[in-house]
Amino acid sequence: MLSSAVCSFMLMKLGVNSGFSATNCVLASPAVLRRQEFLIRCLQGYSNQGDQKKLQEVKAMGEPNLEAAAENILRAITPTLDPSKHKGQAGKIAVIGGCREYTGAPYFAAITALKIGADLSHVFCTKDAAPVIKSYSPEIIVHPILEESYSVRDEDKKSISDKVLAEVDKWMERFDCLVVGPGLGRDPFLLDCVSEIMKHARQSNVPIVVDGDGLFLVTNCLDLVSGYPLAVLTPNVNEYKRLVQKVLRSEVNDDDAIGQLLSLAQQIGGVTILRKGKCDLITDGETASMVLLDAVGGRVIYFLEGKRFVAVFTSWARQLVSSSDRNTSISPRNPTMLGCIAASTLLRKAASHAFNVKKRSTLTTDIIEYLGRSLDDISPVS
Amino acid sequence: MLSSAVCSFMLMKLGVNSGFSATNCVLASPAVLRRQEFLIRCLQGYSNQGDQKKLQEVKAMGEPNLEAAAENILRAITPTLDPSKHKGQAGKIAVIGGCREYTGAPYFAAITALKIGADLSHVFCTKDAAPVIKSYSPEIIVHPILEESYSVRDEDKKSISDKVLAEVDKWMERFDCLVVGPGLGRDPFLLDCVSEIMKHARQSNVPIVVDGDGLFLVTNCLDLVSGYPLAVLTPNVNEYKRLVQKVLRSEVNDDDAIGQLLSLAQQIGGVTILRKGKCDLITDGETASMVLLDAVGGRVIYFLEGKRFVAVFTSWARQLVSSSDRNTSISPRNPTMLGCIAASTLLRKAASHAFNVKKRSTLTTDIIEYLGRSLDDISPVS
Numbered sequence: 001m002l003s004s005a006v007c008s009f010m011l012m013k014l015g016v017n018s019g020f021s022a023t024n025c026v027l028a029s030p031a032v033l034r035r036q037e038f039l040i041r042c043l044q045g046y047s048n049q050g051d052q053k054k055l056q057e058v059k060a061m062g063e064p065n066l067e068a069a070a071e072n073i074l075r076a077i078t079p080t081l082d083p084s085k086h087k088g089q090a091g092k093i094a095v096i097g098g099c100r101e102y103t104g105a106p107y108f109a110a111i112t113a114l115k116i117g118a119d120l121s122h123v124f125c126t127k128d129a130a131p132v133i134k135s136y137s138p139e140i141i142v143h144p145i146l147e148e149s150y151s152v153r154d155e156d157k158k159s160i161s162d163k164v165l166a167e168v169d170k171w172m173e174r175f176d177c178l179v180v181g182p183g184l185g186r187d188p189f190l191l192d193c194v195s196e197i198m199k200h201a202r203q204s205n206v207p208i209v210v211d212g213d214g215l216f217l218v219t220n221c222l223d224l225v226s227g228y229p230l231a232v233l234t235p236n237v238n239e240y241k242r243l244v245q246k247v248l249r250s251e252v253n254d255d256d257a258i259g260q261l262l263s264l265a266q267q268i269g270g271v272t273i274l275r276k277g278k279c280d281l282i283t284d285g286e287t288a289s290m291v292l293l294d295a296v297g298g299r300v301i302y303f304l305e306g307k308r309f310v311a312v313f314t315s316w317a318r319q320l321v322s323s324s325d326r327n328t329s330i331s332p333r334n335p336t337m338l339g340c341i342a343a344s345t346l347l348r349k350a351a352s353h354a355f356n357v358k359k360r361s362t363l364t365t366d367i368i369e370y371l372g373r374s375l376d377d378i379s380p381v382s
Numbered sequence: 383m384l385s386s387a388v389c390s391f392m393l394m395k396l397g398v399n400s401g402f403s404a405t406n407c408v409l410a411s412p413a414v415l416r417r418q419e420f421l422i423r424c425l426q427g428y429s430n431q432g433d434q435k436k437l438q439e440v441k442a443m444g445e446p447n448l449e450a451a452a453e454n455i456l457r458a459i460t461p462t463l464d465p466s467k468h469k470g471q472a473g474k475i476a477v478i479g480g481c482r483e484y485t486g487a488p489y490f491a492a493i494t495a496l497k498i499g500a501d502l503s504h505v506f507c508t509k510d511a512a513p514v515i516k517s518y519s520p521e522i523i524v525h526p527i528l529e530e531s532y533s534v535r536d537e538d539k540k541s542i543s544d545k546v547l548a549e550v551d552k553w554m555e556r557f558d559c560l561v562v563g564p565g566l567g568r569d570p571f572l573l574d575c576v577s578e579i580m581k582h583a584r585q586s587n588v589p590i591v592v593d594g595d596g597l598f599l600v601t602n603c604l605d606l607v608s609g610y611p612l613a614v615l616t617p618n619v620n621e622y623k624r625l626v627q628k629v630l631r632s633e634v635n636d637d638d639a640i641g642q643l644l645s646l647a648q649q650i651g652g653v654t655i656l657r658k659g660k661c662d663l664i665t666d667g668e669t670a671s672m673v674l675l676d677a678v679g680g681r682v683i684y685f686l687e688g689k690r691f692v693a694v695f696t697s698w699a700r701q702l703v704s705s706s707d708r709n710t711s712i713s714p715r716n717p718t719m720l721g722c723i724a725a726s727t728l729l730r731k732a733a734s735h736a737f738n739v740k741k742r743s744t745l746t747t748d749i750i751e752y753l754g755r756s757l758d759d760i761s762p763v764s
Binding site for chain 2: 078081114115116117131134135137138139140141142143144371372373375376380381
């Protein structure tokens, strides 16, 4: 049932142990009420019925100060800039994607990682895509190693696949996170190679964020991520629908959005799922979170589906959670959950900045330009 | 021992003959003390012990006004803009680097040379890299002449190598400085060709700045630079470690950072070494210098490891030192030392500007944008 699920996931969500339960009723300030009403509108997006009872119960939740708590998470996992650190310590990200047809998505994934503070950003793509992706920015290291069926004879497939894998393996241990899927395309031979790359990443305990065509691959071969707690799936509406159909053998049910999402994550063995939408819903099968987007219009929301910095934040969160010297009270403790919450929060901020300036013509590039400033608003460097 | 070495190299460093010795103790202003304390913190970065005695001795040095002296050097070697000069007189730089995998580093090296005032900037790279590097900027002259093993049959190697060399030789006499290594990669055939290019540059008395994969080449074949006073090596942490292991057959010893650096330069026959780090340490085996970076956070420091404008400043310093009509009292007199000090100083300024604006999202591209303004702050054109 949504009503109680919402209440519990809201409280779990940001590690806020406010002591409120669904039965508490607190007189809220006008600003709080506005936020709650926005929250309710968002929740309605996941419901076809939106009955009065549900709204009342959500209103009764009091003031969890969601935004501040989400920003606290972002602040907690963002590393300090310390002159004693050397290059690479703030994150080395690899994007597996980019083919003859698509070059924008892997570029966006790689450049956003750098713009929020990762040190190194690699792209592994096809030979056709590489010069184009390189030309977008000299800051990204682009490896032209993947091949599509059209350029490979059947008898060469095994040797080429081995070569691709060997090339990625040379780097694998150095990566803090892999992003699999942006602009990957659906060529069968290419997807076979990428499956092997994912298996190796998993053996090396490297977190994997799966996006775009990577979700097509994973939906058809759940074993690639099943039971891997360092996997993050970031489906949009259609990708989520296919995933639900495949895994739960049912249709998307927005009357029980949270319950269904929890089931889905559990069924895939505790992977983290970030269901992208006007509210981002995030779960690892145990806890669930929601991050709201300001009402900046649908345009910004769907332009930013990528949530491309989940990778960086996840690798930072892993560092934080595993470091014994930083006594932190943040919750949840799952680094992939923290990574998703932080990514959603930063995205909302940057999108808001960009939309205020660019309005209707806001593009992904514009939002990327506001990432640094938005992160600094929340987690200032000095 | 670091303690005395620091004192002496500090006084030598910027040509400041202040008359202070390590035994002088001068009451310093708060600003001076702040600078000294920063200096001490930096030095501690090169020491695992940082004992009190050392700190006392450094404090006892008085006020060498390091920053002003470094800026004086930069001002002295930066040529005036004189309408009677023709194109090329402010420096012609060639970068040897750029392969299928790496294209960003040679571009950064070439564009920074132009941005601080060099007239012409060439890149000699592989055929795959050339269109990409060209696409970054129409300002750079890019020669697609290098070849990697995968594209060369064994029986063609000799003729291709000769052809590459002939092509570079056509230009060699015109270059004021070569930068060898940014994005060069490690292909054996390519490195063989580059070795030959370096030999020819040396025969023509062209200064050579060695960076990135060029240091991998040089560490394995020290003869390429050994005894060549116009060679500058610019190792980062890992490259320095390999160099020390190879040349001194020991590990890096940061308790005697200056002493070890001096030994290293002496062992390689008086080349200049710029050891990149939170403080840049510079030596030619006779004198040693240090340039501090403002505490703008690790990110900026390691993003700027390239110190890519050593080449331009070295060629300017050569002009200054060799010109009889400019009676200058700057010291040291070694143009490669002057080039390194000027490059480190400008870098610090530009990085500081960029970081103040871009914060955590500062990328190399951003810092390059501030080079012109930073140079003009120190050495205004009018």
